Amino acid sequence: MKIAILPGDGIGPEIMAQAVKVLNVLGERFEMESADVGGAGYAAHGHPLPPATLALAKSADAVLFGAVGDYKYDTLARALRPEQAILGLRKELALFANLRPAILYPELAGASTLKPEVVSGLDILIIRELTGDIYFGKPRGVRECPDGPFKGEREGFDTMRYAETEIRRIAHVAFQAAQKRSKRVTSVDKANVLETFQFWRDIVTDVHKQYPDVELDHMYVDNAAMQLVRAPKKFDVMVTGNMFGDILSDCAAMLTGSIGMLPSASLDASNKGLYEPSHGSAPDIAGKGVANPLATILSAAMMLRFSLGKTEQAERIENAVKTVLAQGLRTADIFEAGTTRVGTEEMGNAVVKAL
Amino acid sequence: MKIAILPGDGIGPEIMAQAVKVLNVLGERFEMESADVGGAGYAAHGHPLPPATLALAKSADAVLFGAVGDYKYDTLARALRPEQAILGLRKELALFANLRPAILYPELAGASTLKPEVVSGLDILIIRELTGDIYFGKPRGVRECPDGPFKGEREGFDTMRYAETEIRRIAHVAFQAAQKRSKRVTSVDKANVLETFQFWRDIVTDVHKQYPDVELDHMYVDNAAMQLVRAPKKFDVMVTGNMFGDILSDCAAMLTGSIGMLPSASLDASNKGLYEPSHGSAPDIAGKGVANPLATILSAAMMLRFSLGKTEQAERIENAVKTVLAQGLRTADIFEAGTTRVGTEEMGNAVVKAL
Numbered sequence: 200m201k202i203a204i205l206p207g208d209g210i211g212p213e214i215m216a217q218a219v220k221v222l223n224v225l226g227e228r229f230e231m232e233s234a235d236v237g238g239a240g241y242a243a244h245g246h247p248l249p250p251a252t253l254a255l256a257k258s259a260d261a262v263l264f265g266a267v268g269d270y271k272y273d274t275l276a277r278a279l280r281p282e283q284a285i286l287g288l289r290k291e292l293a294l295f296a297n298l299r300p301a302i303l304y305p306e307l308a309g310a311s312t313l314k315p316e317v318v319s320g321l322d323i324l325i326i327r328e329l330t331g332d333i334y335f336g337k338p339r340g341v342r343e344c345p346d347g348p349f350k351g352e353r354e355g356f357d358t359m360r361y362a363e364t365e366i367r368r369i370a371h372v373a374f375q376a377a378q379k380r381s382k383r384v385t386s387v388d389k390a391n392v393l394e395t396f397q398f399w400r401d402i403v404t405d406v407h408k409q410y411p412d413v414e415l416d417h418m419y420v421d422n423a424a425m426q427l428v429r430a431p432k433k434f435d436v437m438v439t440g441n442m443f444g445d446i447l448s449d450c451a452a453m454l455t456g457s458i459g460m461l462p463s464a465s466l467d468a469s470n471k472g473l474y475e476p477s478h479g480s481a482p483d484i485a486g487k488g489v490a491n492p493l494a495t496i497l498s499a500a501m502m503l504r505f506s507l508g509k510t511e512q513a514e515r516i517e518n519a520v521k522t523v524l525a526q527g528l529r530t531a532d533i534f535e536a537g538t539t540r541v542g543t544e545e546m547g548n549a550v551v552k553a554l
Numbered sequence: 555m556k557i558a559i560l561p562g563d564g565i566g567p568e569i570m571a572q573a574v575k576v577l578n579v580l581g582e583r584f585e586m587e588s589a590d591v592g593g594a595g596y597a598a599h600g601h602p603l604p605p606a607t608l609a610l611a612k613s614a615d616a617v618l619f620g621a622v623g624d625y626k627y628d629t630l631a632r633a634l635r636p637e638q639a640i641l642g643l644r645k646e647l648a649l650f651a652n653l654r655p656a657i658l659y660p661e662l663a664g665a666s667t668l669k670p671e672v673v674s675g676l677d678i679l680i681i682r683e684l685t686g687d688i689y690f691g692k693p694r695g696v697r698e699c700p701d702g703p704f705k706g707e708r709e710g711f712d713t714m715r716y717a718e719t720e721i722r723r724i725a726h727v728a729f730q731a732a733q734k735r736s737k738r739v740t741s742v743d744k745a746n747v748l749e750t751f752q753f754w755r756d757i758v759t760d761v762h763k764q765y766p767d768v769e770l771d772h773m774y775v776d777n778a779a780m781q782l783v784r785a786p787k788k789f790d791v792m793v794t795g796n797m798f799g800d801i802l803s804d805c806a807a808m809l810t811g812s813i814g815m816l817p818s819a820s821l822d823a824s825n826k827g828l829y830e831p832s833h834g835s836a837p838d839i840a841g842k843g844v845a846n847p848l849a850t851i852l853s854a855a856m857m858l859r860f861s862l863g864k865t866e867q868a869e870r871i872e873n874a875v876k877t878v879l880a881q882g883l884r885t886a887d888i889f890e891a892g893t894t895r896v897g898t899e900e901m902g903n904a905v906v907k908a909l
């Protein structure tokens with residue numbers, strides 16, 4: 200089984216090294232091949248998603264991705280900026296289903312800015328559609344305003360859109376995920392204002408007929424943002440579009456206070472996927488050996504489960520992470536008085552040892 | 555001075571009655587005229603924004619709005635649903651600048667789901683553009699997908715757009731508001747993905763040149779949602795588009811835990827405005843006399859300040875609200891052990907007495 204390893208920028212290489220170490224001690228034979236992506240791709244090959252990197256990702260059974268982005272690339276033209284690699288990989292690999300768990304580990308409840316009783320035991324799965332919506336819709340650009348009160352002046356514009364098939368397939372993912380959990384799905388839209396999301400609501404409602412064992416409710420995105428802050432534990436599986444999912448999944452991740460712990464999976468129709476930590480490239484702490492590798496290690500576990508069919512190995516990793524937390528080991532981002540502060544490598548070694 | 559009074563649905567009439575009572579004891583002469591809006595407009599005249607209501611709103615110097623919406627209108631065609639009244643009023647009155655303070659009163663710090671040290675003293679002003687963006691952009695609808703992999707099937711679509719003038723004028727509102735506060739503006743966009751918001755960023759940056767005394771920073775909307783949860787007090791004035799503002803202003807309001815306290819103003823270019831509480835119509839508690847009238851009373855205060863030029867009277871009301879809180883009076887939504895629970899009318903009377 201071939202895994203494409205794309206460390207990227209900032210803390211990417213450091214945290215990826217720990218995940219690779221963990222994969223190497225499982226006693227499985229993985230073929231792992233690395234390539235440059237993001238700013239590193241631009242620096243080495245003039246493009247954030249170099250053709251060789253894309254070819255590797257396409258040929259692999261799964262992609263393990265670190266993080267991309269660094270201040271030094273902020274002034275590049277948009278098409279060359281590191282994050283274009285992420286958008287390009289999603290589109291080229293047709294990774295339409297983004298699974299973002301927001302889980303609060305009991306030992307880390309104190310890290311949240313929310314009161315412990317509001318968040319302890321939090322376990323939400325946000326399913327974000329990842330290849331449609333206003334992220335890719337055309338036409339888009341800056342043009343002369345064609346009509347209305349601002350006719351003739353410049354305007355920026357984009358197209359939001361969802362085709363029926365795109366909504367159906369992500370709805371199936373959500374209902375099937377819910378069947379393995381508490382059988383409840385909240386579909387988040389803005390059907391009261393947007394045609395795209397009135398259509399979304401109609402199609403999700405239709406797909407729901409095939410899942411009579413799952414409960415479905417619809418919620419407007421503004422209300423969803425409020426309810427995430429007010430009573431996040433009321434949610435179980437949340438499904439939404441690309442743009443709303445971008446905002447809500449980050450909001451939900453931050454509720455836990457420990458975004459350094461949260462993995463993510465982006466899957467295509469046959470469960471091939473790209474796995475990456477939910478956090479960013481943190482260029483301010485890059486190279487210091489203090490970054491938390493656990494989200495990347497847990498992303499590797501998700502990869503084993505969803506793309507490589509190795510559920511048992513996935514569980515071994517997840518249990519090892521629980522063990523190191525129980526041992527009181529903490530990287531700087533989740534450190535509290537009474538626990539033991541460790542660096543990136545020590546944390547990786549501790550997981551290896553727990554395995 | 556003429557004030558249009560639009561109570562609306564649910565708790566709207568109850569909370570509006572208290573605000574009107576407060577306005578009546580200020581010793582000023584206001585001409586107040588009421589009209590049906592929302593579900594009440596539909597029930598009485600077949601449309602959520604009946605022509606007579608719109609005419610009244612246009613002829614008045616300011617509009618005081620309660621809340622609209624009720625389960626019983628959920629099955630109406632979209633064009634007839636209560637919230638269309640809000641969208642219609644915004645557009646027809648050109649109310650492009652929505653001011654949404656998120657303030658946590660010290661006495662109510664316990665009501666927040668966030669830890670007191672994270673939110674106590676919170677005082678953010680969110681400025682949301684209100685007549686542009688994907689809310690009104692055309693074309694929109696459901697059509698046959700014109701190209702791409704889903705060509706020929708149905709798709710829902712909408713147009714996001716901002717013309718230069720629209721961005722300039724809201725940026726001026728934000729910078730001028732910041733000049734009266736701590737001189738810091740955070741402009742929230744999604745310039746890394748959307749053409750509309752790269753254009754937004756460019757124009758806001760350009761307008762900023764006229765306000766050298768104000769500090770400007772740009773933040774992506776997903777990060778803004780995270781930072782609101784992580785460290786909300788770092789924000790002062792936040793300016794953003796209609797769609798992102800819808801989500802972030804509700805999120806910020808909920809951080810306070812006391813959305814029943816939060817007023818809002820929606821202004822046109824000459825400071826004529828519509829004023830409404832940030833909360834909804836709460837049909838589940840309508841008619842029970844338990845709703846919190848303070849957000850509506852504080853909306854009346856904003857109206858006095860921004861549209862009617864009565865700063866002193868606005869301050870009198872705001873101080874009266876502080877007084878009743880200090881007296882320990884609480885409606886059900888903000889009640890805690892050790893305080894005195896009062897109903898809608900008692901709360902209104904207490905404010906009148908404090909005046």
Ligand SMILES: CC(C)[C@H](C(=O)O)[C@@H](O)C(=O)O
Nearest residue numbers: 282283285286445746747776
């Ligand atoms: C970097 C950016 C394009 C990306 C997105 O908006 O999808 C990121 O925020 C994410 O959520 O993975």
Ligand SMILES: CC(C)[C@H](C(=O)O)[C@@H](O)C(=O)O
Nearest residue numbers: 391392421637638640641800
């Ligand atoms: C009711 C709805 C159309 C409205 C909006 O989305 O603007 C509401 O959520 C608001 O924020 O005032």
